[in-house]
Amino acid sequence: xxxxxxxxxxxxxxxxxxxxxxxxxxxxxxxxxxxxxxxxxxxxxxxxxxxxxxxxxxxxxxxxxxxxxxxxxxxxxxxxxxxxxxxxxxxxxxxxxxxxxxxxxxxxxxxxxxxxxxxxxxxxxxxxxxxxxxxxxxxxxxxxxxxxxxxxxxxxxxxxxxxxxxxxxxxxxxxxxxxxxxxxxxxxxxxxxxxxxxxxxxxxxxxxxxxxxxxxxxxxxxxxxxxxxxxxxxxxxxxxxxxxxxxxxxxxxxxxxxxxxxxxxxxxxxxxxxxxxxxxxxxxxxxxxxxxxxxxxxxxxxxxxxxxxxxxxxxxxxxxxxxxxxxxxxxxxxxxxxxxxxxxxxxxxxxxxxxxxxxxxxxxxxxxxxxxxxxxxxxxxxxxxxxxxxxxxxxxxxxxxxxxxxxxxxxxxxxxxxxxxxxxxxxxxxxxxxxxxxxxxxxxxxxxxxxxxxxxxxxxxxxxxxxxxxxxxxxxxxxxxxxxxxxxxxxxxxxxxxxxxxxxxxxxxxxxxxxxxxxxxxxxxxxxxxxxxxxxxxxxxxxxxxxxxxxxxxxxxxxxxxxxxxxxxxxxxxxxxxxxxxxxxxxxxxxxxxxxxxxxxxxxxxxxxxxxxxxxxxxxxxxxxxxxxxxxxxxxxxxxxxxxxxxxxxxxxxxxxxxxxxxxxxxxxxxxxxxxxxxxxxxxxxxxxxxxxxxxxxxxxxxxxxxxxxxxxxxxxxxxxxxxxxxxxxxxxxxxxxxxxxxxxxxxxxxxxxxxxxx
Numbered sequence: 001x002x003x004x005x006x007x008x009x010x011x012x013x014x015x016x017x018x019x020x021x022x023x024x025x026x027x028x029x030x031x032x033x034x035x036x037x038x039x040x041x042x043x044x045x046x047x048x049x050x051x052x053x054x055x056x057x058x059x060x061x062x063x064x065x066x067x068x069x070x071x072x073x074x075x076x077x078x079x080x081x082x083x084x085x086x087x088x089x090x091x092x093x094x095x096x097x098x099x100x101x102x103x104x105x106x107x108x109x110x111x112x113x114x115x116x117x118x119x120x121x122x123x124x125x126x127x128x129x130x131x132x133x134x135x136x137x138x139x140x141x142x143x144x145x146x147x148x149x150x151x152x153x154x155x156x157x158x159x160x161x162x163x164x165x166x167x168x169x170x171x172x173x174x175x176x177x178x179x180x181x182x183x184x185x186x187x188x189x190x191x192x193x194x195x196x197x198x199x200x201x202x203x204x205x206x207x208x209x210x211x212x213x214x215x216x217x218x219x220x221x222x223x224x225x226x227x228x229x230x231x232x233x234x235x236x237x238x239x240x241x242x243x244x245x246x247x248x249x250x251x252x253x254x255x256x257x258x259x260x261x262x263x264x265x266x267x268x269x270x271x272x273x274x275x276x277x278x279x280x281x282x283x284x285x286x287x288x289x290x291x292x293x294x295x296x297x298x299x300x301x302x303x304x305x306x307x308x309x310x311x312x313x314x315x316x317x318x319x320x321x322x323x324x325x326x327x328x329x330x331x332x333x334x335x336x337x338x339x340x341x342x343x344x345x346x347x348x349x350x351x352x353x354x355x356x357x358x359x360x361x362x363x364x365x366x367x368x369x370x371x372x373x374x375x376x377x378x379x380x381x382x383x384x385x386x387x388x389x390x391x392x393x394x395x396x397x398x399x400x401x402x403x404x405x406x407x408x409x410x411x412x413x414x415x416x417x418x419x420x421x422x423x424x425x426x427x428x429x430x431x432x433x434x435x436x437x438x439x440x441x442x443x444x445x446x447x448x449x450x451x452x453x454x455x456x457x458x459x460x461x462x463x464x465x466x467x468x469x470x471x472x473x474x475x476x477x478x479x480x481x482x483x484x485x486x487x488x489x490x491x492x493x494x495x496x497x498x499x500x501x502x503x504x505x506x507x508x509x510x511x512x513x514x515x516x517x518x519x520x521x522x523x524x525x526x527x528x529x530x531x532x533x534x535x536x537x538x539x540x541x542x543x544x545x546x547x548x549x550x551x552x553x554x555x556x557x558x559x560x561x562x563x564x565x566x567x568x569x570x571x572x573x574x575x576x577x578x579x580x581x582x583x584x585x586x587x588x589x590x591x592x593x594x595x596x597x598x599x600x601x602x603x604x605x606x607x608x609x610x611x612x613x614x615x616x617x618x619x620x621x622x623x624x625x626x627x628x629x630x631x632x633x634x635x636x637x638x639x640x641x642x643x644x645x646x647x648x649x650x651x652x653x654x655x656x657x658x659x660x661x662x663x664x665x666x667x668x669x670x671x672x673x674x675x676x677x678x679x680x681x682x683x684x685x686x687x688x689x690x691x692x693x694x695x696x697x698x699x700x701x702x703x704x705x706x707x708x709x710x711x712x713x714x715x716x717x718x719x720x721x722x723x724x725x726x727x728x729x730x731x732x733x734x735x736x737x738x739x740x741x742x743x744x745x746x747x748x749x750x751x752x753x754x755x756x757x758x759x
Contacts, residue, residue, distance in 0.1 A: 029056060043079035044088055047072045047095045054102060066106040069099040087657050090130055097126040097135050104142060111293035111330025117146040134175070134722065137166040141179050148186055151333035151370035156186055169705065170722075171741035177206040177215055181222065188226060189334060191373030191406075197226055217246040217255055221262060228265065229374075237266050257286035257295055261302060268306065277306045297326040297335055301342060308346060317346055337366045337375040344382050348389070357386045377406035524554045527583050530590045532561040540568045541638075543758040545732035549698075549739070550751050556582020557696045557751035558590060562597050567639045569597065569608070572650065572753045574696035576629040576671075582751065589631045589670060592616045605635045605646035606681030613670045613679075620671070630671020634694035641759065643684040643692065653717075654684065655691040655724060660717050692757045693720060698750035699735075704742035711742055728756055 035041050035049040054068035076096040083089055104119030120142040127135035144159030160183045167176040184199030200222050207215035224239030240262045247255030264279030280303045287295035304319030320342045327335035344359030360382040367375035380402040387396035537544060540563050548559060556575040563569070571593065575585040592615035596608045616630060634650035636643060645652045647665025654661040666679050700713050723734045735754060 069102040072099040177203045217243040257283040545728045547754040554583035555751040557753040571635040572694045573633040575631040606679040609679040630669040641686040653693040695754040698752035
């Protein structure tokens with residue numbers, strides 16, 4: 001019996017350790033309790049407080065999570081029946097979905113899979129109503145995990161892939177790593193080792209990028225498990241020990257118990273049965289403390305396998321049956337098949353052939369149902385022995401053939417090569433500073449050895465005849481060489497002369513390129529000088545961010561700011577073109593804005609744009625050519641809690657209470673335009689917590705995603721709504737990450753400028 005515990009991270013791991021709260025956490029707990037105990041608290045506040053409080057306290061006692069979330073669920077469901085506000089109902093549904101998911105997590109931990117599935121399906125339904133993609137992806141992953149445990153692997157894979165697709169769309173790396181890990185877990189159970197390794201390695205890479213220590217440990221355990229199945233014991237042990245160190249450092253008891261189980265498996269392989277038994281019993285004790293039934297079942301069957309190896313038949317049978325009872329209770333079909341095999345194998349050794357046959361047949365039937373080559377191999381091996389004892393040779397042979405087929409599918413050369421290749425690939429990615437010269441030298445030596453071997457083999461095969469042919473060939477070449485010597489020397493002189501010409505031209509081209517780059521870099525310095533410094537922006541707009549991503553070294557987009565008479569004016573502008581041409585237009589347009597406020601003393605956005613258009617058109621009319629360049633812009637003015645806005649094509653978005661309030665711009669640029677009209681100034685009374693966004697079209701027009709389509713304004717709205725709980729600098733980070741994820745390997749098509757301000 002292999003003593004391996006293969007981890008599938010269906011949710012964040014619950015560690016079960018005693019919780020010590022920081023001052024900040026304690027303050028948060030006190031604040032949430034105050035809301036809960038206040039009879040005047042609104043239902044939305046109560047539901048939110050119960051859910052948030054549960055996620056702080058659950059580590060001390062997982063039952064706390066279920067109790068508090070059930071309270072939140074009851075309040076939310078009652079409030080939804082009597083409430084008529086769409087905004088309030090949306091908030092209630094968001095927290096109701098979270099509560100249902102958390103209750104499902106508790107049921108899953110306790111092995112109550114049907115109850116857990118009901119909660120996850122309920123949470124999914126609610127998140128579909130709210131349109132919360134992050135929540136939908138989490139629910140799909142959770143549902144897939146339950147189906148996987150129940151042996152419904154095709155359905156599990158379908159839900160995992162649907163979750164992964166959404167994660168890739170929204171750029172949620174932590175969730176993406178979790179789904180990749182679960183798919184790897186499923187493929188390994190199906191005996192698809194190459195695919196399993198690929199998904200686990202992708203998951204590990206993401207978790208290392210985001211420094212998710214718990215996730216890193218889980219991925220390493222799963223990779224170690226595959227190594228062990230392939231007989232690579234040292235590599236497996238190294239992965240387990242790395243994981244154990246992380247779990248001990250972070251205080252994750254569940255993870256520690258898992259690593260104890262797996263290292264015990266290595267001890268067993270090495271014949272150190274006492275050490276293996278100690279580890280298994282320590283693991284069992286931890287799982288019983290934290291109430292993790294699946295872990296308890298795994299430890300029990302592993303302990304039984306040690307007693308079996310030591311000849312303790314009675315003790316082994318007792319532990320096997322205890323494990324089987326728990327696996328049947330939680331509905332884990334893979335565990336059931338293993339227990340049935342172990343019990344049947346023990347009965348067969350004791351000569352109880354009929355009973356052994358019953359257990360073996362049941363184990364084989366369930367193994368085929370869930371499509372597990374590992375378990376099919378075990379069951380068919382047992383049945384082959386039983387049929388042989390019964391004198392049923394044909395049936396024994398059939399079972400033996402099935403066993404060999406399953407063994408070969410798991411341990412063939414291709415699979416072992418896949419393991420080694422995957423390990424090498426991962427090592428290469430980790431070792432970015434690999435000495436290429438040394439590597440090439442090794443390859444050259446190998447190639448040289450190969451060529452020598454070929455020559456030796458050829459010489460032995462052909463013998464003296466090859467020597468004669470070689471001498472004739474050399475004689476002929478010598479004669480030809482003498483005739484061609486003069487021609488070669490002449491050609492050499494011509495080549496040297498041509499080389500000098502090429503080198504001279506190449507040098508001249510490099511100088512020209514350098515001159516151009518120096519000019520562009522200097523142009524960037526000039527353009528940077530017209531942009532307001534970050535210190536000035538933060539002085540007047542404390543809760544704000546500016547995401548500025550030029551397509552080239554210099555840009556046609558720019559941002560602008562001015563403070564006058566107690567008003568703060570700021571704008572996001574998009575001039576015609578990008579690169580050097582766009583940058584030249586941006587200097588003219590920036591100058592127009594500055595003159596409008598400094599020379600003419602204007603502070604009303606619409607009047608500023610009217611004057612700027614006049615200045616820009618006059619500047620371009622000085623040219624002998626017809627210049628139709630200009631800019632699109634969104635210009636805002638804030639004075640206390642008053643906002644004024646005017647725009648040329650670029651709109652204004654205000655996010656308030658979970659809704660986007662859009663104000664459209666005039667559809668005319670700052671530049672030449674037939675029948676221009678004055679720009680409209682829109683005025684607003686702001687409310688505390690309002691978030692203001694202005695932007696150029698570079699972000700929403702970027703191509704990317706699976707179908708390489710534009711990001712579009714709708715997706716940008718959903719992104720902004722999903723990050724409203726974050727500080728403005730965190731919002732900037734999320735917006736930039738979403739842009740890079742969407743763009744992927746495609747080229748950035750335009751300059752990007754996004755400004756966000758919270759009041």
